[in-house]
Amino acid sequence: MANTPNTTYVPGIGGAPFGNLQANALGSDYALNSAYGASTTDLISRSVREAIFDAAPAKYNILKLLFEQPFETVDTDEVYYREQTFGRSPLVANAITAAQAGVVGNTVTGNYTVTAATITNITLDMVVGFNDAQNLKGIVRAIVGNVLSIESNTSMGLPAAAVGDILIPMSTFRTDGQSLFQTYQRVQTIERYNYLQGFLRARRWGVIEMKKFENRAVTNYLDKDRDELMKQLRLDVFATFVNGTRGEFRTAVGEPGKTMGGFWPTMQAAGSASATTTTAGLQATLEALAFATDYKSEGGVRFIVAVPRLINEVNKLYKQVLTRYTPSDKIADLELDELRFGGLRFVFVPCMLLQEPSLFPLSFSSKIFVLDLETIKPCQMKGIPSFNMGGTLMMEGPNGSREQFKDLYVEAHMSLIMDNPLSSFSIDVL
16 A cells, blocks of 8 residues: 655645635545635644534433332342232123012022123122112122022012123121121232343443543543443333333344333233324323223322323313413413323323334334333342443453453343233323
8 A cells, every 4th residue: 555645735826825725624524525626734623522412312201210219129030029909800791691570578589690700709698789770789699600699688679681791799798696707708919020131232442442532532422432332221221111022032142031021011911001092082082091090099190101292282182272371471381290180190201212213113102101100110130230330351450351452331130010000001192
């Protein structure tokens, strides 16, 4: 390869030994694209702003909210947890039963078949209500398989039942002098589980390369590169906390490992409420699902997480039509910090990253997640840090490495526990 000859700086041409046309720094785009013979000189350095601007979307407060809660510590990389159920559920009829007319001074009996899934919380001597116009009641006298033999109140009848009708396990019943218990029950639980997942991102720098950037860098590139390493790992964790699938993968070298489930797949698996609507039906859908999933105590807060465009649509539904302005008003304020109705409370959390195609499916830009964040907890394994940052040794000192490069890395190892997915819901907005 031929050596580049020494260059001479000639500021002007001919009888004009001055001018700006040749006064361009090395690497000048103007000198490259000019049609008038512009050239460059190493006597001038490029004017480069030291701080590199971060153009990444910044609205992902949901990640901060998720990690505001302290990490739960588990002993292995699998976490199992149980939920106590409500302890009672309506009975669902699974066959047609004819009505029984009342007989004065006597009782009547009807056999009601219910689904196997709903019979678990019923025992003998339990009072059962019906959804009939007369508001009739009966008591369970016998249970054979999924068939309940129900006896009426004295002089009262029993209503008919069709497939899908609801019977109400109202209460227990006992009398004075009774010599046995019939209404035995035990607490019921649902087991859920998740895996802990490992995350890692790294940068490699040649030893001399790194020193050159430390000694003569014209920007804060090295600092930005290190910051970017952590930010990208946080985004990995964020995307997985939202949409990770519990399971396993193999690495390129064939090593298998566990993957964690995010809150959205966990909600789907648990049967959390969801709906699809247009903006015209959004208010009614939001309120219907909010009431149907209200497991919170008085004053409890849930969080509405969506892209700012959809947050704005919800704000407009509740504020735009009824907002009035005077001629002196100079700001049209259509934002709400909090939404309250029917004793329920919701806080808005705009999340621009839900529309980022490098993080989520395109459908997520049209989703509204309403989350009970008190039920979503990050967890880590005992003795393993949830986040860790470090670097490999270089050829420095008696305990250095023979490698002529330095690897910088950030890693994470964690999962989430979602105690009651049914208190959260989602809406797809068309």
